Amino acid sequence: MTPRALHPAAWWLWALGLATAASRSTDPLLLALIAAVAGFVVAARRSSAPWARSYGTFLRLGLAVLAVRLLFAVLLGSPVGGSHTLLTLPQLPLPGWFQGIRVGGRVSLESLLFTGCDALRLATLLGCVGAANALASPTRLLKLLPGALHEVAVAVVVAVSFAPNLVADVRRLRAARRLRGRPDRGVASVLSVGLPVLESALERSLALAAAMETRGFGRTAPVPRRVAAATRALTLTGLLACCAAVFGLLGTDRAPWAVPLLAAGAAAVAGALALGGRRTVRTRYRPDPWAAPEWLVAASGLAAGAAVVVLSGRYPDAFTPSLVPLAAPRLPLYAALAVLLALLPAVAAPPPPPLRRTARP
Numbered sequence: 001m002t003p004r005a006l007h008p009a010a011w012w013l014w015a016l017g018l019a020t021a022a023s024r025s026t027d028p029l030l031l032a033l034i035a036a037v038a039g040f041v042v043a044a045r046r047s048s049a050p051w052a053r054s055y056g057t058f059l060r061l062g063l064a065v066l067a068v069r070l071l072f073a074v075l076l077g078s079p080v081g082g083s084h085t086l087l088t089l090p091q092l093p094l095p096g097w098f099q100g101i102r103v104g105g106r107v108s109l110e111s112l113l114f115t116g117c118d119a120l121r122l123a124t125l126l127g128c129v130g131a132a133n134a135l136a137s138p139t140r141l142l143k144l145l146p147g148a149l150h151e152v153a154v155a156v157v158v159a160v161s162f163a164p165n166l167v168a169d170v171r172r173l174r175a176a177r178r179l180r181g182r183p184d185r186g187v188a189s190v191l192s193v194g195l196p197v198l199e200s201a202l203e204r205s206l207a208l209a210a211a212m213e214t215r216g217f218g219r220t221a222p223v224p225r226r227v228a229a230a231t232r233a234l235t236l237t238g239l240l241a242c243c244a245a246v247f248g249l250l251g252t253d254r255a256p257w258a259v260p261l262l263a264a265g266a267a268a269v270a271g272a273l274a275l276g277g278r279r280t281v282r283t284r285y286r287p288d289p290w291a292a293p294e295w296l297v298a299a300s301g302l303a304a305g306a307a308v309v310v311l312s313g314r315y316p317d318a319f320t321p322s323l324v325p326l327a328a329p330r331l332p333l334y335a336a337l338a339v340l341l342a343l344l345p346a347v348a349a350p351p352p353p354p355l356r357r358t359a360r361p
Contacts, residue, residue, distance in 0.1 A: 003353040005047075008136035009144055010294040011345075014041075014301030015132030018342055021308035021335075022124040025319035026117040029331040030339070031124045037342050038131040045345060046134050047352035050168035057167050058130025062123030069119035073111055077102045080323055082110025110323045117321060140288060169197045227275055234272035241265030293349050300344040307338035 015038070022034045039055075046052045074089070091104040173193045242265035248258030311334055312319045321329040 003351045007288045007294045008140045010297040011136035012132045013298040015128045017301030017305035019128040020305035024312040031120050035124050035127050041346050042131045045349050052134045055130045055134035062126040066119045073115035078111030080111045080114040082108030084109035169200050231275040234268045238265045238268030296348040297345040304338045304342040
């Protein structure tokens with residue numbers, strides 16, 4: 001298979017499918033399987049670009065979320081009681097209008113498991129987003145958005161690209177300190193690394209601004225006033241219609257007019273984006289192809305997410321472990337098989353091209 005960069009939308013669709021599957025369950029075995037599938041695909045198809053190294057940062061962020069949630073459950077309690085007491089902390093007396101809130105008190109095993117399973121779901125979602133960020137180049141996503149959102153897309157892509165580059169700079173500077181025999185841990189090392197990282201970020205921002213100005217970013221084409229007025233009217237009308245439709249859908253009676261109004265609002269917003277794209281002057285250089293590997297990668301993730309959504313709707317108890325009474329979690333077999341389908345990109349996706357390095361004098 002010829003090395004090439006896969007279409008970034010395919011990776012994001014695959015990751016969103018896995019994230020949808022993770023959002024429908026609190027079963028720790030199924031969540032661990034989803035995280036393992038995402039990690040295996042990242043290890044198999046991650047490139048050597050600087051932004052591809054951010055997956056570990058997302059994993060550490062997920063572990064931090066898990067630890068913080070468990071700490072809050074110990075200190076502030078949990079909505080789940082339980083009969084297995086692990087420890088009893090001194091409880092701080094609170095006034096009566098703090099009903100439902102406590103600080104300290106009894107900590108049960110069931111409450112910690114409930115909080116841990118819920119936090120594990122959030123950590124798995126972060127891992128899926130980190131997998132998409134490590135596999136798909138954020139700068140290539142710029143070409144997928146409509147022309148009307150070109151300026152916003154540039155700002156978002158630059159913001160998303162900043163974090164992986166920042167992580168790469170920190171690792172490079174820490175490695176340089178180790179080579180010089182200096183400590184790379186502790187408060188002193190963080191302070192000494194911070195200034196070079198900020199300097200590198202400033203230089204990168206100036207270079208990016210100069211490159212964008214040279215390539216004509218920000219140029220706009222003349223648009224008739226009628227087209228501009230129609231664009232503003234369609235945008236305002238479409239957004240108001242979408243907000244009213246969402247309000248109708250979230251109501252208890254499920255208003256019948258909500259779905260047609262939502263479709264009309266989405267059509268108005270799409271028309272506004274099409275008209276607004278006329279003011280943006282840009283060309284496409286080497287557009288990303290959408291071939292069979294892209295279809296396979298996107299379909300595997302979306303199929304896994306759709307299967308878990310359907311199965312969780314039919315058998316909700318299988319996707320929520322029993323805590324009261326306490327019972328060992330059971331892995332849903334059919335859902336696990338659907339999640340394993342998301343391993344297909346490790347084989348179907350082409351290997352990433354090697355990173356080109358420019359020779360330095």
